[in-house]
Amino acid sequence: MSQQQPNPQKRTAETHIDLNVPIDTVWKALTDAGELTQWFPLAAAVKPGLGGSITNDFGGGAKFTAPIAIWEPNKHLRLLCCAPNTSEADIVRIDYFLDDRGGGVTRLRLVHYGFSKDAAWDEMYDGVNRGWDAALWTLKYFLETRPGAQRTVIYLSGKTTSATPDSWRRLFAAESLFPDALYSAKQCDRFAFALGAERMNGVVRRNVANKDFQLIVENMDGVLLRLQFDPARSGGCAATLTLSTYGFDTGRIKLIETTWAAAMERALGGKVDVVHV
Secondary structure, three states, X not given: OOXXXXXXXXXXXXXXXXXXXOHHHHHHXXXXXXXXXXXXXXXXXXXXXXXXXXXXXXXXXXXEEEEEEEEEXXXXXXXXXXOOOOOOOOOOEEEEEEEEEEOOEEEEXXXXXXXXXXXXXXXXXXHHHHHHHHHHHHHHHHHHHOOOOOEEEEEEEEEEOOOHHHHHHXXXXXXXXXXXXXXXXXXXXXXXXXXXXXXXXXXXXXXXXXXXXXXXXXXXOOEEEEEEEEEOOOOOEEEEEEEEEEXXXXXXXXXXXXXXXXXXXXXXXXXXXXXXX
């Protein structure tokens, strides 16, 4: 299968990140269920080795099992997003390449192949690229600043049937999630505001209008707060808000979930669920 030529009608999402940790630490973060949940899914299961599998559960029914097609410890991991006997023309796969750069630095290169070049796939392709960018940022944060810590993800999910720009705008207003000034904020702009009992300050990491808003919350030890809008199959938009926390007590997490879900409901005009696995 690996000797066949890739389909010229397919495109690839590719990125890399340098991690200031040894290469075996990065390999473990990619292949150990307990480590995976500290930066990627809400729950995971791993059957290690060639012919095994990695299952990532992101909550809300989004659970995926990927067969392992290449298992070369500290070097190369390939996961299939399809059946193992899928032809090269139709295959979708994720490759992780690890490279020891010296001085305790490991470069992780990610190649996610198999997206059609048809315009109907543009939204998915864009979302996957942005998703990997955020995931690898969280991986770096976990490995370099919170090794061994236990992550709890605050995950809120809602839906709106109105036009995306209108719904997105309502989330940046008084009595909503974010202050009006952040609606047009640019990368590296600083922010400070309160949401319920939580005061937050830090820097804007990303602001893609109507799609993706990310804040690095410095007074929460630099964790990532992310708001996303994605097209829903039944129309309208699926709206999600996620915050990876490390070391927050149960009472604080519950208060954040309740307060922030209520703010999203006011803005979106519909029910917002707290997602758990």
